[in-house]
Amino acid sequence: MTDERIARERARGGRPAVELTDRQRSVLRAVVEDYVLTAVPVGSKSLVSRYGLGVSPATVRSAMAELEALGLLSHPHTSAGRVPSDLGYRLYVESLMREAELDTTDRLMIRHQFSQVQLTSNEWLRLAASILAGSTRSAAVVTPARSRRARFGHVQLVALADGTRLLVLVLADGNVSQRRLDRYALERELPDEALDQAALDAAAALLNTELAGLSAPQVRRRAAKLPALAAHIGQVVSGQLEEADAVVVEEVFTDGIVNVLEQPEFAEGTKLRPILEVIQRSDFLEQLVPVLTRRGGVHVIIGHENTNDAMHEVSLVFAPYGAPDRALGLLGVLGPTRMRYPRAIPTVRYISTLMNELINSEYGEPQ
Amino acid sequence: MTDERIARERARGGRPAVELTDRQRSVLRAVVEDYVLTAVPVGSKSLVSRYGLGVSPATVRSAMAELEALGLLSHPHTSAGRVPSDLGYRLYVESLMREAELDTTDRLMIRHQFSQVQLTSNEWLRLAASILAGSTRSAAVVTPARSRRARFGHVQLVALADGTRLLVLVLADGNVSQRRLDRYALERELPDEALDQAALDAAAALLNTELAGLSAPQVRRRAAKLPALAAHIGQVVSGQLEEADAVVVEEVFTDGIVNVLEQPEFAEGTKLRPILEVIQRSDFLEQLVPVLTRRGGVHVIIGHENTNDAMHEVSLVFAPYGAPDRALGLLGVLGPTRMRYPRAIPTVRYISTLMNELINSEYGEPQ
DNA sequence: CGTTAGCACTCTACGCGTGAGAGTGCCAAA
DNA sequence: TTTGGCACTCTCACGCGTAGAGTGCTAACG
Numbered sequence: 202m203t204d205e206r207i208a209r210e211r212a213r214g215g216r217p218a219v220e221l222t223d224r225q226r227s228v229l230r231a232v233v234e235d236y237v238l239t240a241v242p243v244g245s246k247s248l249v250s251r252y253g254l255g256v257s258p259a260t261v262r263s264a265m266a267e268l269e270a271l272g273l274l275s276h277p278h279t280s281a282g283r284v285p286s287d288l289g290y291r292l293y294v295e296s297l298m299r300e301a302e303l304d305t306t307d308r309l310m311i312r313h314q315f316s317q318v319q320l321t322s323n324e325w326l327r328l329a330a331s332i333l334a335g336s337t338r339s340a341a342v343v344t345p346a347r348s349r350r351a352r353f354g355h356v357q358l359v360a361l362a363d364g365t366r367l368l369v370l371v372l373a374d375g376n377v378s379q380r381r382l383d384r385y386a387l388e389r390e391l392p393d394e395a396l397d398q399a400a401l402d403a404a405a406a407l408l409n410t411e412l413a414g415l416s417a418p419q420v421r422r423r424a425a426k427l428p429a430l431a432a433h434i435g436q437v438v439s440g441q442l443e444e445a446d447a448v449v450v451e452e453v454f455t456d457g458i459v460n461v462l463e464q465p466e467f468a469e470g471t472k473l474r475p476i477l478e479v480i481q482r483s484d485f486l487e488q489l490v491p492v493l494t495r496r497g498g499v500h501v502i503i504g505h506e507n508t509n510d511a512m513h514e515v516s517l518v519f520a521p522y523g524a525p526d527r528a529l530g531l532l533g534v535l536g537p538t539r540m541r542y543p544r545a546i547p548t549v550r551y552i553s554t555l556m557n558e559l560i561n562s563e564y565g566e567p568q
Numbered sequence: 569m570t571d572e573r574i575a576r577e578r579a580r581g582g583r584p585a586v587e588l589t590d591r592q593r594s595v596l597r598a599v600v601e602d603y604v605l606t607a608v609p610v611g612s613k614s615l616v617s618r619y620g621l622g623v624s625p626a627t628v629r630s631a632m633a634e635l636e637a638l639g640l641l642s643h644p645h646t647s648a649g650r651v652p653s654d655l656g657y658r659l660y661v662e663s664l665m666r667e668a669e670l671d672t673t674d675r676l677m678i679r680h681q682f683s684q685v686q687l688t689s690n691e692w693l694r695l696a697a698s699i700l701a702g703s704t705r706s707a708a709v710v711t712p713a714r715s716r717r718a719r720f721g722h723v724q725l726v727a728l729a730d731g732t733r734l735l736v737l738v739l740a741d742g743n744v745s746q747r748r749l750d751r752y753a754l755e756r757e758l759p760d761e762a763l764d765q766a767a768l769d770a771a772a773a774l775l776n777t778e779l780a781g782l783s784a785p786q787v788r789r790r791a792a793k794l795p796a797l798a799a800h801i802g803q804v805v806s807g808q809l810e811e812a813d814a815v816v817v818e819e820v821f822t823d824g825i826v827n828v829l830e831q832p833e834f835a836e837g838t839k840l841r842p843i844l845e846v847i848q849r850s851d852f853l854e855q856l857v858p859v860l861t862r863r864g865g866v867h868v869i870i871g872h873e874n875t876n877d878a879m880h881e882v883s884l885v886f887a888p889y890g891a892p893d894r895a896l897g898l899l900g901v902l903g904p905t906r907m908r909y910p911r912a913i914p915t916v917r918y919i920s921t922l923m924n925e926l927i928n929s930e931y932g933e934p935q
Numbered sequence: 936c937g938t939t940a941g942c943a944c945t946c947t948a949c950g951c952g953t954g955a956g957a958g959t960g961c962c963a964a965a
Numbered sequence: 966t967t968t969g970g971c972a973c974t975c976t977c978a979c980g981c982g983t984a985g986a987g988t989g990c991t992a993a994c995g
Contacts, residue, residue: 244987257939262988280946280987323819357724359738367744369736371726377734379744452690459844468838477826611958624968629959647958647975 221271221292227254228264229273230297233285237539240465242282287504287538290516294501294542303547311336311552315559325559326454329532333552334457337545339536343454344486346523346530346560348374349494351445353412353420356438358401366401368434370441373414378441387433394430404431408438417442453483466514466537475511476535485509485517486531493521493531499550504538514538518545520553523560532556588638588659594621595631596640597664600652604906607832609649654871654905657883661868661909670914678703678919682926692926693821696899700919701824704912706903710821711853713890713897713927715741716861718812720779720787723805725768733768735801737808740781745808754800761797771798775805784809820850824901833881833904842878843902852876852884853898860888860898866917871905881905885912887920890927899923 221229231252235243245258245265254261265283268274273289285293303311314332326343333341352373359367366382387396394400408431412420417439424435458477467473479485488508492500502517518540519533533549534540588596598619602610612625612632621628632650635641640656652660670678681699693710700708719740726734733749754763761767775798779787784806791802825844834840846852855875859867869884885907886900900916901907 242987246987258987259939259941259989260937263938266989276988278946279989280944282987355726355728355734357726357736359722359724359736361722361738361742365742367722367738369724369726369744369746371728371734375728375732375748377736377746379736379746381742456848459841459848462838462841462844468836471829471835474826474829477829481823481825609958613958625958626960626968626970627966630967633960643959645975646960647973649958 222264224256224260225264225268226297228261229268229285229289230293232265232268232274232283233289233293233297236285237541240539242277242284244282247282285539287506290503290538290542291506294503294546298543298546300543300546303551307336307548308551312555315555323454326530327456329552329556330454330456333532333534333548334460336548336552337534337536337541338457338460338463339534339540339545340458340461340480341456341532341534342480342483342486342519343532344530345376345452346374347376347445348372349529350416351442353415353438353442356405356408356412356434358405358434360396360398360401366396368437370438372442372445376445378445380437380441382437391429391433396430400430404428404434407431408435412438417446453486455480461515461536464537464539466539472514476515479509479511480535485512489517489519489531489533493519494529497521499546499553501542501546516540516542518542518549520549522553522556524557530556591623591627591631592635593664595628596635596652596656597660599632599635599641599650600656600660600664603652604908607906609644609651611649614649652906654873657870657905657909658873661870661913665910665913667910667913670918674703674915675918679922682922690821693897694823696919696923697821697823700899700901700915701827703915703919704901704903704908705824705827705830706901706907706912707822707824707828707847708899708901709847709850709853709886710899711850711897712743712819713741714743714812715739716896717783718809720782720805720809723772723775723779723801725772725801727763727765727768733763735804737805739809739812743812745812747804747808749804758796758800763797767797771795771801774798775802779805784813820853822847828882828903831904831906833906839881843882846876846878847902852879856884856886856898860886861896864888866913866920868909868913883907883909885909885916887916889920889923891924897923 228248231248231254232243235248235251245261248254248261249256249258265274268289269276269283273286273292274283275286277284311332315328323345326345330341330343333343353370354373354375355371357369357371359369361367365384366387367379368382369377369379371377407427408424411423411427411431412435415423420435420442421439424432424439426432427435458480461467461476462473467476485507489500489502497520499518499520502519504516505513507513507515507517514537515535516538517533517535519531521529521531523529532553534545536545595615598615598621599610602615602618612628615621615628616623616625632641635656636643636650640653640659641650642653644651678699682695690712693712697708697710700710720737721740721742722738724736724738726736728734732751733754734746735749736744736746738744774794775791778790778794778798779802782790787802787809788806791799791806793799794802825847828834828843829840834843852874856867856869864887866885866887869886871883872880874880874882874884881904882902883905884900884902886898888896889899890896899920901912903912
């Protein structure tokens, strides 16, 4: 568990303390890349034959032994090949990986897929998850962009033909929340009030000028001082804002869970179970929110670096998206620690910047 | 006892042609129930010892052989126990199963869970899926209630502070669809038009009187004859209606996929893969839509009765919910053919009636 | 002094044969 | 019609031996 702390420390500070020789570095790189590709523990002989390191297997063996002593590789059993440890992957990601930006073709393909679809926001997130999953062959997770603090933007009240009233609340960050008002409660609490469209419009207009930009508790206080109908609606609105505040990660769009199922390490259903559970409850995202909020860019969390026990055999590659002070969403992929990091990282990065662009163009420039 | 059962069969109408003796019936019932419980092919000896049928194993064996000849049981291999065939399950479900209504405790528990939550519609469906999954220990699927033909109800246009305009369309069935209007497109196409809140309100009012109750093509035609701004918005609205028409099953809420993963028949991940894929694409629901629309109540689809190849080893128990001519949604569970039908069927039935109640009270009574 | 070849050793995966156990089908007796 | 008996079949778990891949160590080499 000390290792775990060290690893996380490293993740933060950038440089690992370990100094490696060039040979060790290239052996580690080769081991990681071969293992990622084949999922088979890699031995010295097959390594030199496949990667032409220009030295003999024996030399590679001694390098491997050194790497193992450093905790970067491990041994399933005495006479099996080596497998990278979480720390090994960490080092690989930090300084060994030849991380390319995405090809132009990949970029175009992704951009093209995005352009295909009308941007109703949910469809859009679903699409992002699907592209991410397809492009990385991992499970993808995308959350909607939400402000950390919900603020009042605009309210509309609509009297429907069947007698219900609909409340549409636009938050300051552009998200929309709607609610059907209970007709009986309304008539019970406001028996003397006219509840036709004109009265509703008047109340909405009042609320729109009075509440602009306010947070949930502010709305509650201010609304209390307004006339009966507006006050009532104000309380409902405040409740909506509170709800929006309460959910850190409310709704997640996932895709490509089958991709993870395909991986040999999860071929056995029971292995996947706890992970699936965590994904679907989506609490694993909670831990990411503070990290990603504090510092943008792509974050990689490998195996045991994950605080969640169920996730000790998976890695996450995540990035935030959205306008910094307006609304923040998360997107990323989840796969076995044996993940194609050099593919996943640039993909997540690219899609997050793309979503930034799209969101900002959609919201218009800030005034 | 016997007469009573026969009478009940008759009352139901539409019996499978096969006539079974009482013994065959009770053997088939015992085989199904034992296999559902244990997932192990059941042999004659263990059957009499566990179910005290009052006859010897040899007798049971001959009954089994007869049932096999009728295609109701099958044999994994010569010297293994019997397993119900799809047809066997079908017969069981139709006339052998002692289907109880749900216990009062179960009902109360379900009702209680529903009452816990504020009814924002998505949360509500998610909850329904979760309850369904938990209560049946299967995978649950719930779709939102949609009209088969989307009709215009009410439109609101909101000018936001940042310069975008928001269009909120309430369909006649009460569903809401919102869209952000592209500000630049708007200004390009309508250069001479004032686009402030007053102009938007006027346009909305016009559309609300002109378009009430119309379908997509009708909206398109009528809108063409309106003044510029209203005409433009009308086209957008028509597009929204078309979209709503196009998607048969747009968004599905699933839960409890892990429950299926837990079943021994799907312990191997590869088995589950195609099924997972189908669920997530959710096209398997399309086949259900016509059936469930034509005739309400709970429908059971067993193994090969499923037209979709990937679903040959799973059963569905589904029911529609919603007001008949207003909006129709689907809900149900998916599990191995070896499913606890006597539990799943009443649960699906109960939850669907519960959702009916809730929906109807929410929409108010029809005028 | 780092690198390499050689060698003994270790561990897994796989194929094979065997025996126990569960279940069947058939037949003759009750 | 039901039952007991019996021969037969098939799977599954176990043990065993072998092939193969890989390691670690040591001694020789440049």
